[in-house]
Amino acid sequence: MSSCSPASGLAPRILRMTGRVCNEAASKQADIMDGDQTLSAKRIIAPVADDTVLRDVRVGDRILVSGIVYAGRDAVLPKVCREFALGAAGLPKVDFHGAALMHTAVSCAGIGPTSSNKAEIEESFGPLLAMGIKVFLGKGALSKATVDALGRFGAIFAVVPPVTALLQDALKESHCLAFPELGMEAFYELHLERCPAVVAAAGGESMFEGL
Amino acid sequence: MDYKEIVEAIAESLVTSGSTFRADKVRAYECAIERETDVNARWVLQTILENAIIAGERKSPLCDDTGIPHVLLDVGEDVSVDAGLLRAIEHGVALGLERLPGRPMAVKGEGEDRLGQTLGMYDEPSAVQMAPIALRERRGRGLTAHVLMFGGGPAIRGRSFRVFHKHDAANVERQIVEWAMEACDLLGCTPCTLAIGIGRSHYEAANLMLQAQVDGCYDEQTPLEQRITNAVNEHGKGVMGLGGCTSVLATFAKIGPARASGVRIVCLRPCCCFEPRIASVKLD
Numbered sequence: 001m002s003s004c005s006p007a008s009g010l011a012p013r014i015l016r017m018t019g020r021v022c023n024e025a026a027s028k029q030a031d032i033m034d035g036d037q038t039l040s041a042k043r044i045i046a047p048v049a050d051d052t053v054l055r056d057v058r059v060g061d062r063i064l065v066s067g068i069v070y071a072g073r074d075a076v077l078p079k080v081c082r083e084f085a086l087g088a089a090g091l092p093k094v095d096f097h098g099a100a101l102m103h104t105a106v107s108c109a110g111i112g113p114t115s116s117n118k119a120e121i122e123e124s125f126g127p128l129l130a131m132g133i134k135v136f137l138g139k140g141a142l143s144k145a146t147v148d149a150l151g152r153f154g155a156i157f158a159v160v161p162p163v164t165a166l167l168q169d170a171l172k173e174s175h176c177l178a179f180p181e182l183g184m185e186a187f188y189e190l191h192l193e194r195c196p197a198v199v200a201a202a203g204g205e206s207m208f209e210g211l
Numbered sequence: 212m213d214y215k216e217i218v219e220a221i222a223e224s225l226v227t228s229g230s231t232f233r234a235d236k237v238r239a240y241e242c243a244i245e246r247e248t249d250v251n252a253r254w255v256l257q258t259i260l261e262n263a264i265i266a267g268e269r270k271s272p273l274c275d276d277t278g279i280p281h282v283l284l285d286v287g288e289d290v291s292v293d294a295g296l297l298r299a300i301e302h303g304v305a306l307g308l309e310r311l312p313g314r315p316m317a318v319k320g321e322g323e324d325r326l327g328q329t330l331g332m333y334d335e336p337s338a339v340q341m342a343p344i345a346l347r348e349r350r351g352r353g354l355t356a357h358v359l360m361f362g363g364g365p366a367i368r369g370r371s372f373r374v375f376h377k378h379d380a381a382n383v384e385r386q387i388v389e390w391a392m393e394a395c396d397l398l399g400c401t402p403c404t405l406a407i408g409i410g411r412s413h414y415e416a417a418n419l420m421l422q423a424q425v426d427g428c429y430d431e432q433t434p435l436e437q438r439i440t441n442a443v444n445e446h447g448k449g450v451m452g453l454g455g456c457t458s459v460l461a462t463f464a465k466i467g468p469a470r471a472s473g474v475r476i477v478c479l480r481p482c483c484c485f486e487p488r489i490a491s492v493k494l495d
Contacts (some may be wrong), residue, residue, distance in 0.1 A: 012305070072490075105275060105314065109311070109313060109315075110272055110275045113399065115367065117401070132263075139399030140398070140399035140449075140452070141452050159453065160354055161451070162484065163258050164260065164266070164272050164273060164274050165273065181315075183338070184314060184332065192280035196258065198255070198451075207448075
């Protein structure tokens, strides 16, 4: 086998050292195994019940998100901000208070975070915060203005590793809620179990300072 | 190979490209995990690697952005390329997109409708057209096709631009490092592999950037490539902006012909944590 040929026979060693949820108690803590050490992860059930749930979540915390997570990206989020806020005819009734939203397409290829700093997505944070969304899942550096807005609303932004094959196991159900004409960019409702993420913005602080 | 065999070979290569890491990339990740000191960054690196193992076993996409197919042909001295071969490759790409499956992201309409994405998208993965086929002459015999899948994030953060070298290669290197740092800081899916083509025109530089991904190997870095990687890692924001020392896994640079001029054209693609997504197959 040449040095640049496809990998084979490497799985056992890799799998032994990588992250697996090994203990998820009824409490709000779960453990992720990381080689020889155990990493703590906070469990978040979406929608979050009240403002106290996220009060202790800090930048750098690992979280596992379960429950209902809405999904949308560039094409649909401006429509959601405009038309759901207006209660436009034909749209389902959705209570966004305490909700979680992942910036992702939904297709036969699976799910995975898209860059949250693309213009239409980042511009949607303000309106969606005002509608009640508390947990944003995506990737990429956000502006200071967005980080500040998240802080004012007591909301968080967490980075999801772009691991579509693994996220396929976390995705239990999905269905299109609105704007089906947008195909993979339509607005979806997902049911996720233990979607892993790292908190990148909370309480007005972030990992992106200096960018 | 006859038409049907070429179609099948290309289709399988596309699936392999979109679902597996090559052995040298696995080794690069293992080294990065060993080196990484930030606990969150290390965890993400491990998760990316585990994802690759699972995707490879299932032959399913590494990433939901399955990418735009690009094909580079290495054409030996005994090979003639005709329209039938190109049609078979195109057919194989479409079949591979259905099998992977590729993300159905081809935009409907023509002209300005297509630009504005106003008519929606096709439902079929195979509606995603491949980029124009590139080819180069190779010494020896036979025909090899390299199938690569280009995601959208690196396209947002990449660039093709001129650099005034002032008759010192260090000035070109310095500019590349500056661009790469900016790109890595904003790209969501690091660690990057920096693919760089340096040529006399934007077209040539982009083609060389594609060749750099085909010829590059994580086990073999030139001094220039290693310096670029080290410089970006020294000041970068780490894996997915979470910190640590692994903004870049490696650099693949291809320096093409130069013209007598104070300018070099540099094409830089900050390939995401899964790229280069590549598979190669002999078609003879």
